Amino acid sequence: MLANSKSFLGRLFRRAVQMFHVLIGVVFLFLTIGMASVSLKLWQEYQKMPEQSTLNFAMVIVSVAFSFVLFIFCLYTFVKARSVR
Numbered sequence: 426m427l428a429n430s431k432s433f434l435g436r437l438f439r440r441a442v443q444m445f446h447v448l449i450g451v452v453f454l455f456l457t458i459g460m461a462s463v464s465l466k467l468w469q470e471y472q473k474m475p476e477q478s479t480l481n482f483a484m485v486i487v488s489v490a491f492s493f494v495l496f497i498f499c500l501y502t503f504v505k506a507r508s509v510r
Contacts, residue, residue, distance in 0.1 A: 446506035453499035460492035 467488055471481040 443506050446502050450499050450502035450506060453495055453502060457492050457495040457499055460488060460495055464488040464492055 464485060467481065467485045471485055475482075
């Protein structure tokens with residue numbers, strides 16, 4: 426009886442950890458989508474006035490790189506959720 430409850434609690438804990446990783450992955454996915462939309466807005470502003478400054482172009486590059494890193498984190502947490510032991 427006691428061994429059965431330990432295995433149940435172990436499975437329950439693993440599922441809770443798995444759900445936590447999935448939720449964090451979803452948060453990173455939403456942050457990625459938000460950052461991608463910011464990158465698109467910055468790019469459109471740069472397209473309207475490219476002669477204004479190179480700072481706008483630098484901000485586009487930084488925001489694209491940051492959204493790429495967020496996407497990598499998103500993928501990593503989804504993979505981590507599948508491999509909880």
